[in-house]
Amino acid sequence: MENLYSLTAHALKELMKKDGLNPSKISEDVFGRIEAVDGRVKAIVRVNKSKFSNTKSSGKLSGIPILIKDNICVKDEETTCASKILEGFRPPYDATVVKKLEEAGAVLIGKANMDEFAFGSSCETSCYGPTKNPWDLGRIPGGSSGGSAAAVAADETILALGSDTGGSIRQPAALCGVVGLKPTYGRVSRYGLIAFASSLDQIGPITKDVEDAALLLGVIAGHDEMDSTSVDIPVPDYTKSLVKDVKGMRVGVPKEYFIKGIDKEVDEAVKKAIGLLKSLGAKVAEISLPHTEYAVSAYYIVGPAEASSNLARFDGVQYGLRADRPEDMIDMYVKTRSKGFGDEAKRRILLGTYCLSTGYYDAYYLKAQKIRTRIKEDFESAFKACDCIITPTTPSPAFKIGEKTNDPLSMYLSDIFTIPANLAGIPAISIPCGFSKDGLPIGLQILAKPFDEETIFRAAYTFEQSTEYHKRKPEL
Amino acid sequence: MKTIDKAVVKHVAHLARLSLSDKELEAYSSQLAAILSYISKLKEVDTENVPPTSHALSTLKNVFRIDVLKPSLNADDALANAPQKEESFFKVPQVIEGK
Known part of the structure; x- marks a missing residue:
């Protein structure tokens, strides 16, 4: 049998249900994996052993280990945003997402490294030192949710939560070859997320495949009276969107995202991915988002x-x-x-x-x-003619540790394709769509209208189930 | 748009309650100048008569609730992380002149 730590949440649920797998075996296995590889990856800043068991056995995530980004409050467990200024801070309350996870039976195994206060695209600004990309330990995992993405890629956890203000879930997911979703602004409560930019921040899943992302979003989404910007509309059963069919789906490809300066291998991989969706029946058309x-x-x-x-x-x-x-x-x-x-x-x-x-x-x-109004209007008019928009997640694969630390502007520009979704408040996912010649993952971004995560899941699932990229694992 | 020099950075640092070493002042001045020069491309866009977006969703409205008593954080929990405390208060350096 495969190691339990390398499986997805939905596969483990199946094993628990059908084969009577004992959930404590899963966390033991994951903990062993952390001991074996985290010395090299450095994705996890704290393992919360006290949380290693969750006796709730009937929830949607019962027995499933999850890693929490260190800017999300877990009651009585140190939460620092990877900053010296919060050293020793033990929140007196749980974030709403944490409460929902515990109610769903998830096992909160620990806290993930991140850029300090989520300021960064490489995990290098953490006061604990950088996390390494599991595909090449000399490279950055992306950021700011770099610890969450690297841990999922390295099989140090089954699921993870990140937060995304300008790409902080999607960019590291792309660079680590995993799935990362920024939900619509207001879909997930921000109560207990230590604020970076309140009009842009959103918590979301980082997972090994699209099905797990749908499963996890279903658990954390929903209105919360503690966050007055969370929206009171029903949470659909996202697993129903996991349909391998894009026939007739209108896909927009914005010309402004295929610009000079984009890495050639990224450009090729994304265009090939778009070609695949077209061959599966999607109606692909070039569009324009002029204020990009x-x-x-x-x-x-x-x-x-x-x-x-x-x-x-x-x-x-x-x-x-x-x-x-x-x-x-x-x-x-x-x-x-x-x-x-x-x-x-x-x-x-x-x-x-x-x-x-x-x-x-x-x-x-x-x-x-x-300008934000203009960018929002660009998307509104684009979505009159298409159901989703497809772009590269990042302009290049993972760069080397130290490569951009002395040039903040060039670091900021690595978020060029992910930022517009935050400014417009729309949902967007990154899924694996290829590898560079050096074996580095490449990410595909799919964006949709506000609260239309379902179209994203359908497109992402169809692409994923027609390819093998999500099955490849780094050697550690 | 205006640019930034060491004197401005020093003033802004004071507003943000940060003190910077000479080395930091030097580095931040040139880095912020480069960032602001990049940002100045926003001038190209005509935004006359464009309303500002302070919030991404147009569905947002004022949220009210009934004013009822509910349990809240108790003083001990609220003070548990305080660097210094006394009785049920956060303790800070003296701010009022006198003994």
């Missing part, structure tokens, strides 16, 4: 502006770090924040504070919000 080239600029105003405001709460008063021997109150704030925040967090706080400060607000923040 402004998305990164708008995002690097809106994101940091909201972040600088959200991060004002880390001042040494209520939790986390407090600097020693402050002269007075202001000095305590300054010393605590200067010591506690890492380089990228400071950079974004500075950028955001600048864009919001007197005399600059109209030129930056307000302008960016108007």
Whole structure:
């Protein structure tokens, strides 16, 4: 028999149901895998042994191990956002998604590494040091949910949760060869997710295949009175969308995503994937999203502006770090924040504070919000003529550790294809669609209208079930 | 759009309650200048009469609830993570002049 840790949640559910597999065997097996490989991958910052059993035996995820990104609060378990400023913080409450997972019987095995406060595209800004890409330990796993994606790819967990503000679920999923979904803004409660940019953040699944993503989204989605931006519309049974058929589905391919500078192998793999869907009966047409080239600029105003405001709460008063021997109150704030925040967090706080400060607000923040309207309108008009949109997830496969750390702008541009979905609030998935000659995974992004995750699942499932890419595993 | 220099970065750092070393000031000034110069391409887009989007979903409306008493975090739990506390208070350096 295969190792249990290498299986999907739906396969394990089947084994428990049909063969009477004891769920404690699954977490034991997964824990053994973590011991064997995490010294090299460094995807997990804390294993929560106290959570290793969940006695609820009837839930949808009963006995299934899941890894939680370290910016999602788990009651009494250290939660740090991979930042020194939150060292030792033990939340006095559970995030709504955590509560839902525990009610569904999932086993919360631990916390995943990430870029500090989710600021990054490579996992290199973590105060714990970088996570490595399981396909090539000299490369980055992507970010900011790099620990979650790398752990799923390395079989250190069955499922994982990430969060996505500008691509932080989809970009690492693409670079690690796994499935990552950013749901529609408002689909999943953000209560207990430590805020980065409140108008963009969304929690979502990172999994080994599309079926697991549908299963996990079904558990975490839904209205929550603790998050007034969560939307009160019914959660469909997403597993019903797992239909291998795209006949007649209208697929839009935006010309602005196939630009100069995109890696040749990525370009080829994505075009080949589109060809496959066409051969399966999808109606493919070129479309235009004319404001695409402004998305990164708008995002690097809106994101940091909201972040600088959200991060004002880390001042040494209520939790986390407090600097020693402050002269007075202001000095305590300054010393605590200067010591506690890492380089990228400071950079974004500075950028955001600048864009919001007197005399600059109209030129930056307000302008960016108007561009956001334009980007949203681009998608609205595109979805009049198509059911989903297909693009590459990233402009290139995983880059080398250290390659972009001294050039923040080039790091920011690695999110060029994922950012528009956050600005428009629409759902988007990344699924594996090929490998480079060096054996690095390539991701395909599928986007749909708000609250139409079902079309995404159908298209993604059809592609996945017609290919073998999701079955390939890294050698560790 | 305006650009950024060391004096501006220093001012912004003060607003954000950060102190920067000379080396940090140097690095952030040039990096932020490069980022802002990239961002300035937004000028190309005519946004006259375009309403701003502060929230992605048009379905959002004000959310109200009935004002009823419900259990909430107790003081001990709320203070459990405090770097310094006294009785049921967060303790901070003195802010009012006097003894």
